[in-house]
Amino acid sequence: MTLRENPPRESVPAHGTHGTTGTTGTTGTTGTHGTTGSTPEEADYHTWTGKARGWLLKRLPADKLLPEDQPSYVASWIYVFGMGAIVSLVFILASGAILGLNGPAWYHVSDLGHFVNSVHLWSVELFFMTTVVHLWGKYWMAAWRGGRTLTWITGMAAFLVSIVTAFTGYLLQTNFDSQWIAFEGKDALNAAGIGAWFNVANLGQIFMFHIILLPLAVGAVVALHVVLVRMHGVVPPLEADESDAQLQSGARHDSDAQHASGEAGR
Amino acid sequence: MEPIVHDFVSILASLDSPGIYLGWGSFQIQLGNLIVILVMILFFVLALFLPFPSGRKRK
Numbered sequence: 556m557t558l559r560e561n562p563p564r565e566s567v568p569a570h571g572t573h574g575t576t577g578t579t580g581t582t583g584t585t586g587t588h589g590t591t592g593s594t595p596e597e598a599d600y601h602t603w604t605g606k607a608r609g610w611l612l613k614r615l616p617a618d619k620l621l622p623e624d625q626p627s628y629v630a631s632w633i634y635v636f637g638m639g640a641i642v643s644l645v646f647i648l649a650s651g652a653i654l655g656l657n658g659p660a661w662y663h664v665s666d667l668g669h670f671v672n673s674v675h676l677w678s679v680e681l682f683f684m685t686t687v688v689h690l691w692g693k694y695w696m697a698a699w700r701g702g703r704t705l706t707w708i709t710g711m712a713a714f715l716v717s718i719v720t721a722f723t724g725y726l727l728q729t730n731f732d733s734q735w736i737a738f739e740g741k742d743a744l745n746a747a748g749i750g751a752w753f754n755v756a757n758l759g760q761i762f763m764f765h766i767i768l769l770p771l772a773v774g775a776v777v778a779l780h781v782v783l784v785r786m787h788g789v790v791p792p793l794e795a796d797e798s799d800a801q802l803q804s805g806a807r808h809d810s811d812a813q814h815a816s817g818e819a820g821r
Numbered sequence: 822m823e824p825i826v827h828d829f830v831s832i833l834a835s836l837d838s839p840g841i842y843l844g845w846g847s848f849q850i851q852l853g854n855l856i857v858i859l860v861m862i863l864f865f866v867l868a869l870f871l872p873f874p875s876g877r878k879r880k
Contacts (some may be wrong), residue, residue, distance in 0.1 A: 632868035
């Protein structure tokens with residue numbers, strides 16, 4: 556086994572609309588190793604960790620993950636609601652952690668417990684309100700354009716998983732409301748055939764779902780959604796299509812394909 | 822207790838009640854849910870038409 560230096564940063568191709576200013580590598584070892592690959596990345600990265608890093612950096616370079624600027628069309632209130640939902644989610648997770656660590660006997664009885672419980676509830680209300688306005692905005696600007704299908708799908712998945720999480724939260728109020736919701740909900744879940752596994756009348760099970768499994772699911776889906784937004788960029792309004800590099804690149808592919816099929820048909 | 826404070830407290834207290842339901846024919850909705858839906862529509866319309874404050878230099 557021979558020790559090799561990491562490939563210089565120039566070997567990771569700049570990608571997307573932002574472009575990179577490029578860094579001047581100081582190692583100067585390009586071309587001295589890994590000559591079997593067909594592309595520069597394959598040639599430079601010869602281990603799975605290196606290849607994984609190359610794959611990630613190609614799709615999500617640092618200037619896309621944490622951009623200096625946003626396109627001018629992002630300066631609109633309609634683009635604020637996604638971040639509003641994330642901020643609400645942070646409040647939900649923080650207040651939820653405090654509630655979970657102290658337990659129902661604390662938040663049902665003490666003043667501070669009532670307060671934190673209320674913060675948790677109203678953060679959820681804000682989360683759903685901002686999420687729904689975000690969803691409306693993205694639906695009416697067809698936000699799945701320009702190769703953003705998976706971004707749209709993960710957004711919808713985040714919304715649906717959030718609804719299940721909120722449902723289990725309502726079951727944890729441990730009052731007549733939650734008892735009513737559980738005994739109404741069990742019939743629907745039994746009819747769907749999952750009542751024996753997901754038993755809404757089992758407080759301990761629902762508590763674990765609500766504080767472990769579902770927050771992890773919401774967090775993971777939301778994180779993936781945000782990473783995809785960063786990878787593909789914020790979708791432009793319909794009237795600003797020409798400013799989106801991904802849409803233009805897609806349009807070029809389409810016209811090339813049409814041109815090629817036209818040539819073939821002749 | 823001042824009357825206005827009393828009114829405010831009674832409104833807050835009513836949030837714990839079974840709820841006020843509004844109905845038109847077969848359509849029925851709880852007042853709280855209706856308020857949330859109307860507020861979301863208001864946010865959406867305002868977001869489309871309110872000017873966004875200009876920050877520092879933007880591209």
